[in-house]
Amino acid sequence: xTAVPSTRLHRPPRPAxxxxxxxxxxxxxxxxxxxxxxxxVGLILLWEYARPLGVPGLENVPPPSExxxxxxxxxxxxxxxxAWGLSLRRVAIGFLAAQILGVPLGLALAMNRTALxxxxxxxxxxxxxxxxxxxxxxxxxWPTRELSVVFIVFLxxxxxxxxxxxxxxxxxxxxxRRAAQSLGSMxxxxxxxxxxPATIPSIVIGxxxxxxxxxxxxxxxxxxxxxxGLGYLLWQSFEINAIPQCIVxxxxxxxxxxxxxxxxxxxxxxAAPWQRQQ
Amino acid sequence: MEARTRSGSLSxxxxxxxxxxxxxxxxxxxxxxxxxxAGSFCVFVGPSGCGKTTLxxxxxxxxxxxxGEIYLDNVLLSAPEHAPQPGSDRIVVFQNGSLFPWKTVLxxxxxxxxxxxxxxxxEAAAHARELLARVGLKGIEAQYPGELxxxxxxxxxxxxxxxxxxxxxxxxxxxxxxxxxxxxxxxxYLLELYDLVPRTVFFITHDVxxxxxxxxxxxxxxxxxxxxxxxxxxxxxxxxxxxxxxxERFLAIExxxxxxxxDEARKAFEAGERELAA
Numbered sequence: 001x002t003a004v005p006s007t008r009l010h011r012p013p014r015p016a017x018x019x020x021x022x023x024x025x026x027x028x029x030x031x032x033x034x035x036x037x038x039x040x041v042g043l044i045l046l047w048e049y050a051r052p053l054g055v056p057g058l059e060n061v062p063p064p065s066e067x068x069x070x071x072x073x074x075x076x077x078x079x080x081x082x083a084w085g086l087s088l089r090r091v092a093i094g095f096l097a098a099q100i101l102g103v104p105l106g107l108a109l110a111m112n113r114t115a116l117x118x119x120x121x122x123x124x125x126x127x128x129x130x131x132x133x134x135x136x137x138x139x140x141x142w143p144t145r146e147l148s149v150v151f152i153v154f155l156x157x158x159x160x161x162x163x164x165x166x167x168x169x170x171x172x173x174x175x176x177r178r179a180a181q182s183l184g185s186m187x188x189x190x191x192x193x194x195x196x197p198a199t200i201p202s203i204v205i206g207x208x209x210x211x212x213x214x215x216x217x218x219x220x221x222x223x224x225x226x227x228x229g230l231g232y233l234l235w236q237s238f239e240i241n242a243i244p245q246c247i248v249x250x251x252x253x254x255x256x257x258x259x260x261x262x263x264x265x266x267x268x269x270x271a272a273p274w275q276r277q278q
Numbered sequence: 279m280e281a282r283t284r285s286g287s288l289s290x291x292x293x294x295x296x297x298x299x300x301x302x303x304x305x306x307x308x309x310x311x312x313x314x315x316a317g318s319f320c321v322f323v324g325p326s327g328c329g330k331t332t333l334x335x336x337x338x339x340x341x342x343x344x345x346g347e348i349y350l351d352n353v354l355l356s357a358p359e360h361a362p363q364p365g366s367d368r369i370v371v372f373q374n375g376s377l378f379p380w381k382t383v384l385x386x387x388x389x390x391x392x393x394x395x396x397x398x399x400x401e402a403a404a405h406a407r408e409l410l411a412r413v414g415l416k417g418i419e420a421q422y423p424g425e426l427x428x429x430x431x432x433x434x435x436x437x438x439x440x441x442x443x444x445x446x447x448x449x450x451x452x453x454x455x456x457x458x459x460x461x462x463x464x465x466x467y468l469l470e471l472y473d474l475v476p477r478t479v480f481f482i483t484h485d486v487x488x489x490x491x492x493x494x495x496x497x498x499x500x501x502x503x504x505x506x507x508x509x510x511x512x513x514x515x516x517x518x519x520x521x522x523x524x525x526e527r528f529l530a531i532e533x534x535x536x537x538x539x540x541d542e543a544r545k546a547f548e549a550g551e552r553e554l555a556a
Binding site: 181 | 338339364366368370372374375376378379380381389390393394424438442
């Protein structure tokens with residue numbers, strides 16, 4: 001609302017509007033929306049006026065108005081959109097490769113005791129190594145920088161998907177198997193109708209966490225090993241002291257991560273429709 | 279229908295089961311012999327841990343015996359040298375329920391005959407709808423089990439079992455988690471289905487009133503090692519409703535069982551106390 005002119009102050013308030021407002025706030029999740037908007041607007045105002053108000057520690061942080069000006073410039077440049085495209089492609093390839101390898105391997109390990117006992121120790125030795133620590137080895141091993149970045153992204157998503165699949169398939173209630181056996185399930189039915197659907201919720205959780213890790217690894221790998229992409233652009237901006245541009249890159253990566261997680265969430269709703277109501 | 283009641287006679291002869299985890303012998307069942315007539319409703323009562331579920335699992339084919347034999351219609355089902363297989367002639371309704379949460383109610387209900395190739399999907403679906411309607415569950419076919427109440431889930435599970443036309447229906451404390459009111463409703467539905475198509479029922483509970491209300495024969499078991507303490511016939515006519523719960527005959531039988539079971543329950547309790555103290 002704009003400020004009310006002083007000549008109108010003596011007028012009685014508009015009860016219909018006030019009542020309507022209260023009703024709107026109480027209805028459903030409108031209050032939650034209102035609170036969310038208030039807190040975001042509050043944060044932006046605080047950030048904008050931090051420097052003039054002399055908030056300690058924020059003297060060198062460019063305010064939102066500068067960031068918006070920088071983003072207008074950056075958003076109209078080709079480099080920026082190329083960086084988006086390349087980063088998205090790297091995440092997509094690395095993440096998909098992690099699913100294509102991790103999910104079937106996890107299911108196989110969960111169903112085969114000997115395979116689990118043979119392969120799991122190796123997993124447990126390699127898994128605690130942070131994917132970022134693999135960057136030098138990856139650069140030496142893979143023929144191109146592009147492949148080493150994708151490999152680091154892959155590692156970020158792979159372990160969590162593998163572990164979630166093993167955990168999900170390994171903890172299926174024995175009564176489901178028994179009921180399925182009694183009802184005449186062949187081993188093929190057992191896999192497609194019991195083990196796989198029972199594991200889907202765990203796989204989706206693994207994918208959601210894995211997607212977050214994939215973006216983290218992408219940014220780190222692009223900063224160190226890349227010469228393109230959003231992570232590289234972010235670091236370049238820092239090197240030339242273009243801090244507003246840095247912040248635009250940060251927000252861009254945040255938006256990309258959010259959109260990717262949203263895709264996984266929708267995929268999960270589609271793949272596990274029985275969980276929607278719970 | 280009449281012909282079916284002649285099959286499903288279960289003969290349990292001198293059955294014993296010894297578990298041997300880490301060298302410490304645990305005698306779960308000792309010298310159990312029962313003859314269950316085709317089409318009779320048999321209820322096993324006994325204190326917790328008396329081996330009722332172990333006995334049911336050996337009949338269902340989920341567990342082996344270490345002594346004795348089990349015959350179904352004079353065909354050897356299980357013996358120490360003859361590991362049993364689960365089959366659709368002996369369907370179990372589990373204590374915690376085992377409806378597949380990822381499948382709709384209708385698919386759950388038809389999966390037995392469809393997977394075994396005994397019925398076409400459309401035929402099985404029509405049959406399932408009819409049975410569901412008979413237990414008061416019209417119009418829930420497209421829902422997932424997670425959307426149903428406990429009493430509804432139990433009825434769906436009983437329908438899923440009965441549609442296979444098993445020779446024997448095995449129920450392992452199926453109504454344990456239900457509140458008293460729901461329980462009495464579901465019990466009456468079970469009896470209605472039983473009266474409609476009498477078939478052998480192997481029912482486990484530790485609720486004495488439930489046992490007498492449902493059973494033709496009540497088998498009282500001792501605490502570990504599980505042995506048969508007493509076999510009583512409940513010579514009350516069918517169809518039964520909850521009105522009989524207050525009849526003199528009903529109370530007399532109930533008291534007789536309570537007296538027998540009370541000592542066993544105390545022994546089980548004291549053994550439990552000793553185990554805790556040790």
